Amino acid sequence: MSLLVIGTLAYDSIETAYDRRSEVLGGSATYFAAAASSFGPLDLVGVVGRDFKPEHREFLVRRGVDVAGLEVAHGETFRWSGRYEADWNTRHTLATHLNVLESFDPKIPERGRKSEFLFLANAEPRVQHKALDQVEHPKFVMADTMNLWIDIAKDSLLHLLRRVDAVVLNEEEARMLTGERSLLRAAGAVLGLGPRYVVLKKGEHGAFLISKDVHFSIPAYPVENVVDPTGAGDCFAGGFMGYLASQKKHDPATLRKAMVFGTVTASFCVEGFSVEGLSSRSRTDVDARYDELLSIVTV
Amino acid sequence: MSLLVIGTLAYDSIETAYDRRSEVLGGSATYFAAAASSFGPLDLVGVVGRDFKPEHREFLVRRGVDVAGLEVAHGETFRWSGRYEADWNTRHTLATHLNVLESFDPKIPERGRKSEFLFLANAEPRVQHKALDQVEHPKFVMADTMNLWIDIAKDSLLHLLRRVDAVVLNEEEARMLTGERSLLRAAGAVLGLGPRYVVLKKGEHGAFLISKDVHFSIPAYPVENVVDPTGAGDCFAGGFMGYLASQKKHDPATLRKAMVFGTVTASFCVEGFSVEGLSSRSRTDVDARYDELLSIVTV
Numbered sequence: 001m002s003l004l005v006i007g008t009l010a011y012d013s014i015e016t017a018y019d020r021r022s023e024v025l026g027g028s029a030t031y032f033a034a035a036a037s038s039f040g041p042l043d044l045v046g047v048v049g050r051d052f053k054p055e056h057r058e059f060l061v062r063r064g065v066d067v068a069g070l071e072v073a074h075g076e077t078f079r080w081s082g083r084y085e086a087d088w089n090t091r092h093t094l095a096t097h098l099n100v101l102e103s104f105d106p107k108i109p110e111r112g113r114k115s116e117f118l119f120l121a122n123a124e125p126r127v128q129h130k131a132l133d134q135v136e137h138p139k140f141v142m143a144d145t146m147n148l149w150i151d152i153a154k155d156s157l158l159h160l161l162r163r164v165d166a167v168v169l170n171e172e173e174a175r176m177l178t179g180e181r182s183l184l185r186a187a188g189a190v191l192g193l194g195p196r197y198v199v200l201k202k203g204e205h206g207a208f209l210i211s212k213d214v215h216f217s218i219p220a221y222p223v224e225n226v227v228d229p230t231g232a233g234d235c236f237a238g239g240f241m242g243y244l245a246s247q248k249k250h251d252p253a254t255l256r257k258a259m260v261f262g263t264v265t266a267s268f269c270v271e272g273f274s275v276e277g278l279s280s281r282s283r284t285d286v287d288a289r290y291d292e293l294l295s296i297v298t299v
Numbered sequence: 300m301s302l303l304v305i306g307t308l309a310y311d312s313i314e315t316a317y318d319r320r321s322e323v324l325g326g327s328a329t330y331f332a333a334a335a336s337s338f339g340p341l342d343l344v345g346v347v348g349r350d351f352k353p354e355h356r357e358f359l360v361r362r363g364v365d366v367a368g369l370e371v372a373h374g375e376t377f378r379w380s381g382r383y384e385a386d387w388n389t390r391h392t393l394a395t396h397l398n399v400l401e402s403f404d405p406k407i408p409e410r411g412r413k414s415e416f417l418f419l420a421n422a423e424p425r426v427q428h429k430a431l432d433q434v435e436h437p438k439f440v441m442a443d444t445m446n447l448w449i450d451i452a453k454d455s456l457l458h459l460l461r462r463v464d465a466v467v468l469n470e471e472e473a474r475m476l477t478g479e480r481s482l483l484r485a486a487g488a489v490l491g492l493g494p495r496y497v498v499l500k501k502g503e504h505g506a507f508l509i510s511k512d513v514h515f516s517i518p519a520y521p522v523e524n525v526v527d528p529t530g531a532g533d534c535f536a537g538g539f540m541g542y543l544a545s546q547k548k549h550d551p552a553t554l555r556k557a558m559v560f561g562t563v564t565a566s567f568c569v570e571g572f573s574v575e576g577l578s579s580r581s582r583t584d585v586d587a588r589y590d591e592l593l594s595i596v597t598v
Contacts, residue, residue, distance in 0.1 A: 087480050181386050183503070184521050204482070205504035206518060217595050219505060219516040222483050256598045296516050297596045299555045 001040035003245035004112045005032045006131040007121025007144075007234070008101060009046045009056075009070070010078040013094075014228055014273065017086035021228075024274035025056045027078065028121035028144065031231030034275040035238025035265035036119075037063035038286050039246040043112040045069035045131065049076040049100045059279065068109045073100040088229050089203065108134040117245040119237055120164070122146050125156035132163055140250045142166040142199075142241060144233070150176045162194035165250070168237050170201045184210075197255065199240070199262075201233050209259050214252045218259050221267035221293050228273045232266045235278065239265030239286075264289045300339035302544035303411045304331045305430040306420025306443075306533070307400060308345045308355075308369070309377040312393075313527055313572060316385035320527075323573035324355045326377065327420035327443065330530030333574040334537025334564035335418075336362035337585050338545040342411040344368035344430065346403045348375040358578065367408045372399040387503065387528050407433040416544040418536055419463070421445050424455035431462060439549045441465040441498075441540060443532070449475045461493035464549070467536050469500045483509075496554065498539070498561075500532050508558050513551045517558050520566035520592050527572045531565045534577065538564030538585075563588045 007029030013022045029046045036042050041064035050072060060067055079097040084090070106127055118135050120128040120143040128143060135141075141164045149157050150173060157177075161167055167190060171183055178189035183200060187210050190198045197211045206219040240262035247254050264286055271277035306328030312321045328345045335341050340363035349371060359366055378396040383389070405426055417434050419427040419442040427442060434440075440463045448456050449472060456476075460466055466489060470482055477488035482499060486509050489497045496510045505518040539561035543549050549557075563585055570576035 182525070184523065202504065205501065208518070208521075215521065215595050216598075217518040217521070219507070219518060222507075222514065222516070224483065226481070253598070260598055294598065296514050299515075299552070299559055299593065 001042065001242075001245040001248070002114070002116040003036060003040070003042040003119070003241060004045065004108070004115035004117070004135065005029050005036065005042060005119045005121055005241075006045040006106055006108070006128070007032060007119070007123055008078055009048050009052070010080050012230060012274070013079070013081035014230055015083040016228055017084065019227070019273075021273045025059070026080065026230060026274060028123070028234045030060070030275065031234035031269065032119055032121055032238040032241070033060060033065045034063060034278045035235040035269065036242030036245070037065055038239070038265065038278075038281065038283050039242035039261075040064065041066065042242070042245070043069060043109070043115065045106050045108050045112060047071040047073050047100050047104045049073060052077050059275070063279075066111070069107070069112055071107070075100045082230070084229065088226055106131045106134070116140070116248070117241055118142070119241045120144065120160075121234060121237070125149055125153045125160050128160055129156065129163075132160070140165050140244060142168060142237065144168050144237060145173060147173055147176055158193060161190075164195050166197035166199060167195045168199040168201060168233070168240075170203070170233065174200055199259070201236060203229070203232070207236065207259060207263060209255060214255060216256045216259055218263050218293070219297065221263055221289060222296070223267050223270055226270050227277070229270045231275075232269050235269035236262040236266040239263070260290055260293055261286065264293060300341065300541075300544040300547070301413070301415040302335060302339070302341040302418070302540060303344065303407070303414035303416070303434065304328050304335065304341060304418045304420055304540075305344040305405055305407070305427070306331060306418075306422055307377055308347050308351065309379050311529060311573070312378070312380035313529055314382040315527055316383065318526070318572075320572045324358070325379065325529060325573060327422070327533045329359070329574065330533035330568065331418055331420055331537040331540070332359060332364045333362060333577045334534040334568065335541030335544070336364055337538070337564065337577075337580065337582050338541035338560075339363065340365065341541070341544070342368060342408070342414065344405050344407050344411060346370045346372050346399050348372060348399045351376050358574070362578075365410070368406070368411055370406070374399045381529070383528065387525055405430045405433070415439070415547070416540055417441070418540045419443065419459075420533060420536070424448055424452045424459050427459055428455065428462075431459075439464050439543060441467060441536065443467050443536060444472060446472055446475055457492060460489075463494050465496035465498060466494045467498040467500060467532070467539075469502070469532065473499055498558070500535060502528070502531070506535065506558060506562060508554060513554060515555045515558055517562050517592070518596065520562055520588060521595070522566050522569055525569050526576070528569050530574075531568050534568035535561040535565040538562070559589055559592055560585065563592060
């Protein structure tokens, strides 16, 4: 399939109410790739430091990720540490060290430039624009973002929204971006900012997709034992884009199925720290949970 | 159909961030009946004061509600007043005057005692037990409750849960009742308390039903313009029980459809103050929104 992700690779240190991990593989591009690779090979563009471990590069390669666009820069890999409250809904960022990310200037290799499906994972909008500039004729581009960029780079982000087909946001981001308190109105207002499709992620409450002509809503898969929610949104996007790219289309019927696959890959993600929840899962596991999730919402 | 509700009738005064109403018809049995009557006639047991307006009794009768069990007592009808924050998720109770409710001793008329479907709307568990004692051979009994009874009448409530087929709870109640923070675990723990089915209402995030052999989840209908969420939970229960009673069965397939119908009647409820959102709706409107909601969750 023809899918490219540009985003971050990180070493995360995470505390939950039940457990903790230090310096585990994370980052938006990592999580996306771990999920999307269930559907076929993809290309990854990002930057790491000299400290990035060979086993983590090998993990990506083993999942079918082409890492020709993974730059190794002087300095250290991006670090993030955070703590979750027992209800999982509150996350405290304890530290962020951008390190090599600070001066990241994405260079997309030849093959990636011809990608048909492109995911601009959460990054500074300037970097997202630069990546988008280099992809020649993408058929479907989805972007993610975060509250920080809405705060400090809103103009650049608004410009980006006019250049993409879809944007994926969580509740807080949608409200911040539009000033609308009602989630449905906020999502509608985001459509007015340019993208044809808006995917709203509601964590444990599922996700919905709206456009002028599609409205699709899916509850979260009922995970019995949440271990670590880090990366769930990126894994959602990975399942969503991975499925679209595997089908080579993005018509409404395919988008609906992609929402279900995204929900499934996000559910595997939260069942382990780092990429553990996904790395042991095969496409067969994904398909089985897809069927199970559909059975939960079918009358 | 053979359906009985026992619960409250009230005059509510409500403030939202956008509008307000004083002394409008409310109460758990009222809302339930307004919704359930879309599916057929039902019996209502409750108490009002001498101040209960003839037009409100007539409203119920016009909807096909048998009010033989509506006692008119000395004193005033139950009053409740509350205020909602702009995000609808926070509700402040400003005043509660139990009035005639305080000494309510439910007496179920002959026909109601033979009901096959019974809804014990939110009331003191003592009153719910007394009502249940009088119904001879109910086929399916569902109970509602609230945080107050979990606080001050937990033993009686726990006993009630062993006597009913289903319980309908919101997130806070499920967590309070079980001490479990995860909603899914809380729902599972409630099953362990006796009822065969647990319906979890999540407001704008929809609802789910679990039992040993059924798991069904449905997002809320995307209401564009919420006017007043008061009574949404009772209208959910009304649509749910009304549909079951109209079908005279409660097998898993019927329960799933009932969840969708409950979601629909709750969505009409929040589109107006008091019972206005429902009173103008016909069964045709309910069926049309049922189809629309299913189209939103179908791949």
